[in-house]
Structure formats: structure tokens, C-alpha cells
Amino acid sequence: MATVVTRFAPSPTGFLHIGGARTALFNWLYARHMGGRFLLRIEDTDRARSTPEAIDAILKGLRWLGLHWDEEPVYQFARRERHAEVAQKLLGEGKAYYCYATPEELEEMRAKARAEGRPMGYDGRWRDRDPSEAPPGAKPVVRFRSPDEGETIIDDQVQGKVRFANKQLDDMVLLRADGTPTYMLSVVVDDHDMGITHVIRGDDHLTNAARQTQLFEALGWKPPIFAHIPLIHGPDGKKLSKRHGALGVEAYEKMGYLPEALRNYLIRLGWGYGDHEILPIEEAIRLFDLDGIGKGAARFDFAKLSAFNGHYIRNSTDQHLVDSVCPFIEQKIGRAVRNDERHRLATVMHALKLRAKTLLDLADGAAFLFLERPIELTDKAAKLLDGEARALLGRVLKELEAISEWSVEALEAKVKAFAEAEGLKLGTVAQPLRAALTGTTVSPGIFDVLAVLGREESLARISDQIET
RNA sequence: GACCCCUUCGUCUAGUGGCCUAGGACAUCGCCCUUUCACGGCGAAAACACGGGUUCGAGUCCCGUAGGGGUCGCCA
Numbered sequence: 362m363a364t365v366v367t368r369f370a371p372s373p374t375g376f377l378h379i380g381g382a383r384t385a386l387f388n389w390l391y392a393r394h395m396g397g398r399f400l401l402r403i404e405d406t407d408r409a410r411s412t413p414e415a416i417d418a419i420l421k422g423l424r425w426l427g428l429h430w431d432e433e434p435v436y437q438f439a440r441r442e443r444h445a446e447v448a449q450k451l452l453g454e455g456k457a458y459y460c461y462a463t464p465e466e467l468e469e470m471r472a473k474a475r476a477e478g479r480p481m482g483y484d485g486r487w488r489d490r491d492p493s494e495a496p497p498g499a500k501p502v503v504r505f506r507s508p509d510e511g512e513t514i515i516d517d518q519v520q521g522k523v524r525f526a527n528k529q530l531d532d533m534v535l536l537r538a539d540g541t542p543t544y545m546l547s548v549v550v551d552d553h554d555m556g557i558t559h560v561i562r563g564d565d566h567l568t569n570a571a572r573q574t575q576l577f578e579a580l581g582w583k584p585p586i587f588a589h590i591p592l593i594h595g596p597d598g599k600k601l602s603k604r605h606g607a608l609g610v611e612a613y614e615k616m617g618y619l620p621e622a623l624r625n626y627l628i629r630l631g632w633g634y635g636d637h638e639i640l641p642i643e644e645a646i647r648l649f650d651l652d653g654i655g656k657g658a659a660r661f662d663f664a665k666l667s668a669f670n671g672h673y674i675r676n677s678t679d680q681h682l683v684d685s686v687c688p689f690i691e692q693k694i695g696r697a698v699r700n701d702e703r704h705r706l707a708t709v710m711h712a713l714k715l716r717a718k719t720l721l722d723l724a725d726g727a728a729f730l731f732l733e734r735p736i737e738l739t740d741k742a743a744k745l746l747d748g749e750a751r752a753l754l755g756r757v758l759k760e761l762e763a764i765s766e767w768s769v770e771a772l773e774a775k776v777k778a779f780a781e782a783e784g785l786k787l788g789t790v791a792q793p794l795r796a797a798l799t800g801t802t803v804s805p806g807i808f809d810v811l812a813v814l815g816r817e818e819s820l821a822r823i824s825d826q827i828e829t
Numbered sequence: 830g831a832c833c834c835c836u837u838c839g840u841c842u843a844g845u846g847g848c849c850u851a852g853g854a855c856a857u858c859g860c861c862c863u864u865u866c867a868c869g870g871c872g873a874a875a876a877c878a879c880g881g882g883u884u885c886g887a888g889u890c891c892c893g894u895a896g897g898g899g900u901c902g903c904c905a
Contacts, residue, residue, distance in 0.1 A: 791864035
């Protein structure tokens with residue numbers, strides 16, 4: 362059995378969007394599962410729209426997701442000579458021909474075909490005409506002489522057997538008038554030359570698979586095995602647009618999603634293995650297979666992505682989270698996080714991470730550590746600190762000042778004893794403390810907060826509220 | 830318009846003719862835990878698009894209808 366070789370072949374006209382990321386992921390997973398190779402090919406033959414920035418964004422996106430490719434990426438444009446050579450070969454064998462039809466003529470053909478209810482496309486008018494009849498000075502394109510009878514069958518690993526009547530498929534352009542190869546030619550030649558065995562891509566390419574199969578056959582090459590995966594839709598079932606999630610993966614990074622969570626979410630979107638939801642990458646590699654891919658389009662759901670993200674955050678080590686969240690905190694506070702602050706962050710991370718779905722949430726949760734006195738109160742916190750609560754804080758302050766060992770255990774014992782002595786529920790004491798210490802009504806356990814803030818800062822924040 | 834694909838809870842899915850009184854996850858709602866919010870635990874509501882067949886028996890097979898999507902470039 363030959364080694365599996367898959368590829369991801371983005372065109373660098375924009376960032377790596379979520380659909381592309383999933384396609385890349387499936388190709389990567391399949392190659393890893395089969396012990397094969399995963400190659401990267403940049404389809405940059407559209408010179409007008411391809412940009413180095415886009416290439417950069419795509420490579421960065423793949424790396425962030427941990428989808429490392431084997432070998433050097435192939436740049437399609439660099440292989441144009443080879444593509445042209447193949448077109449010449451076809452020309453020589455009569456399997457392709459020069460076509461001098463003008464854009465206006467083509468437009469006319471489409472209009473006519475539509476009116477007559479026929480498949481739209483080129484009518485083959487130069488298929489059998491002698492080039493000597495060419496209009497003087499006109500630059501021709503090279504078209505593929507595609508079979509006009511019979512059918513082309515794709516044995517798709519996801520969609521099953523899909524049949525196309527050959528007469529539905531018109532003669533596609535192989536070489537443009539300027540001599541550069543088109544996508545249709547380039548993919549076939551490159552997939553062949555790169556030894557690609559499995560083509561896993563969006564099902565918007567399903568019809569292309571038929572045309573490409575014809576080309577493979579004309580060239581005497583064996584077509585790869587195809588697997589056309591359904592597209593991802595927006596939450597409304599419509600095509601994914603920017604407002605729903607057709608964003609570059611770097612946008613997800615900025616929103617505070619972990620690459621492992623996005624990966625897991627993407628795996629589950631359109632692929633299933635029984636009831637498995639949480640699939641760490643090694644597990645995914647072990648279980649991934651083409652026949653687990655669903656046929657229906659899936660809708661993108663941020664809520665579920667966030668749920669996965671929360672899971673991965675809770676299961677990350679505290680240190681890893683400190684490292685990951687610091688850039689978000691620095692963004693918020695507008696300065697670098699100091700070393701002592703990192704240490705303090707690490708001591709409450711175990712509590713913070715239970716409360717976060719994203720790194721952005723985590724940064725919000727950690728915000729109280731970075732406040733400058735006197736701290737500002739949210740409306741809810743301010744409302745909670747009425748006269749009675751402030752008076753209570755005064756009495757608690759005395760207790761806390763008397764404490765000798767500023768530890769979670771000692772603080773807890775002290776405050777609990779105080780509440781009991783006052784005949785109060787712990788919450789009645791804890792909430793005003795939380796408001797005074799964090800400026801909010803939501804935070805990790807109050808003893809964790811006291812402990813991480815330290816004696817001096819805690820006492821100061823509390824007395825700030827008593828004095829006002 | 831032509832061709833192609835798709836259709837199980839709101840969403841992602843399990844289900845490959847009897848195990849389905851249709852399972853899980855997210856979201857929603859309720860309860861428990863509890864110093865807030867989370868986390869965690871328990872529970873509820875919630876789906877086989879529709880119509881015909883085939884079969885002793887259909888979510889599972891076939892046909893049709895409806896709805897959704899994709900493709901029809903000298904873009905990829």
C-alpha cells in the first residue's frame with residue numbers, strides 16, 4: 362500500500378479563514394493517521410490577487426493551529442513552465458486546441474445557453490477549426506478537448522459515487538492568452554507531480570473534480586482519491602460571512618481562543634466518532650478517518666466553540682495560562698506585566714481559570730490584580746456598599762489587621778469566626794469585601810483574593826471604602 | 830436556468846432494517862453544592878422535512894415533493 366500524501370492548497374488572496382483551516386486540519390489529520398505526508402502548496406497563479414502578506418498570514422495561521430507541513434511549500438507560480446509544457450504536450454496529441462473566441466463571443470454563448478436551458482459554457486466553436494482561420498493578430502487560449510459523450514464518475518470518499526454527463530462539461534481553458542496556466546491545469550499537474558494520493562477539499566470543488574479527472578485521464582495519469590467535505594455555514598444556515606465567523610484564524614486568536622480548542626471544535630464540525638466530543642490531538646489522529654465525515658453542511662456555533670475553549674482552559678496548566686493571558690492583560694492595562702505580578706497571577710490562576718471561556722475572560726477576571734488605588738467600583742459594587750456594609754467593613758478591617766499569618770487558611774478562619782460572632786452569614790461579609798477588594802461583585806473566592814492581594818494592599822483597599 | 834450535493838432536538842452529532850420508548854454534547858430551563866460568579870452533580874424540555882413505496886418490520890433501502898447549498902471565469 363502506497364504512502365498517503367495529502368495537501369492543503371490555499372490561494373493567497375486573503376487570510377486563512379475558518380473553512381480553509383478545517384480543510385487543512387482534515388488533510389493533516391488524515392496524513393498523520395495514515396502515517397503519510399501532508400504537503401502545502403500555495404496556489405499563487407493569480408498574480409493580481411496573490412500577496413506576500415496573505416502567504417504570511419496563511420503560514421502563521423497553520424503554525425498557530427499546530428498543523429505543520431512536511432517538506433518545503435510548493436509555490437505554484439514557480440512551476441508555470443512545467444504546466445505550459447504539459448499543455449503543449451496535450452496540444453501536440455490533439456487533446457487540446459487553440460481557441461480564438463473573444464470575451465464578447467463567450468458572453469453571447471452564455472446568454473444563449475441560458476435562454477435555451479442548456480448548460481452554460483463554451484460551445485466548442487474552435488474545437489475543429491483550423492488555426493489558419495484565426496483572426497489576424499488575435500492571441501489564442503488553449504482549451505482542453507474534453508470528451509463529449511459518456512460520463513465521468515467520481516468515487517468520492519464522502520459524497521459517494523457522483524456521475525457527470527460529459528456533455529455537461531465544456532472545454533476548459535488550460536493556458537490563458539498570455540500563456541500562463543489556469544488553475545485547472547496547474548492543480549492536475551501539481552497533484553500528479555507531488556504524488557498526491559488523496560485530495561480532501563471543500564465540496565465547492567466537486568464539479569472541478571470531474572473536469573480534473575478528465576484531464577488526468579487525457580494525460581494518462583491516475584487521478585487521486587477525492588473527498589469533498591461540506592462547507593461550513595453561518596449560524597443562520599447561509600453562507601459564512603464575516604459577521605458570523607468567516608474570519609482569519611488570527612481573529613480567533615485575538616478573541617482569546619486556544620488553538621487546541623479551535624482544533625477540537627473544527628474536528629467535531631462535520632466529523633464524528635460516536636459520542637466523542639473532547640478529542641485531544643493524539644486521540645484525533647488515532648481516530649480520524651474519511652468515513653466519519655458527515656455529508657451535510659454544518660453551521661458555525663460560537664457558543665460551542667466557547668464551551669470547548671472553557672474546557673481546554675480549565676485543563677491547561679496554570680503556568681501555560683499565565684503565559685498565554687499576559688499579552689491580553691498588557692493590552693488591557695497598556696503596560697508590561699511585571700514579574701511580581703506574574704507570580705501573583707500564577708497563585709490565583711487555579712481559581713481564575715474556572716471562570717473563563719476565553720483568554721479575554723481570563724484577563725477580565727485577573728483585572729482586579731492590576732487596579733490602582735483607590736479602585737473604581739462598578740455600579741453593582743457601589744450599590745452593595747451601603748452605609749451598613751461600610752460599617753461592617755470597618756469591623757472586619759480591625760479583625761484582619763490583627764491577623765498574624767496572611768494565608769488563605771488563616772484568613773478564612775478569621776473571617777468565618779467574625780461572621781459567626783456577629784451572627785451573620787458568610788456571604789453578608791464576603792460580598793462587601795469583594796466589592797471593596799475587586800471593585801466588582803464577581804471574583805474568585807474571597808480568601809484567595811485577600812491572599813493574592815497581600816496584606817498591605819488588601820487592608821488599604823478596604824479602608825479606602827470605609828473612609829469615603 | 831442547467832448540472833451536482835445535502836436534509837435526525839435551536840446547534841454539532843450518534844444511529845449502516847429489529848438493540849430507537851431515537852443516545853450524547855453545546856445552548857435553554859429547574860434543583861443541588863456554595864462567600865459572588867463560575868466549576869461540578871442531578872434532572873427537564875427538545876428532532877428523524879413531507880408524501881408515496883419496498884419489507885413481517887424503515888430514522889435506516891427506493892421514488893417523488895419541498896427546502897437548503899454548490900458549480901457553471903482567460904479566479905482559485
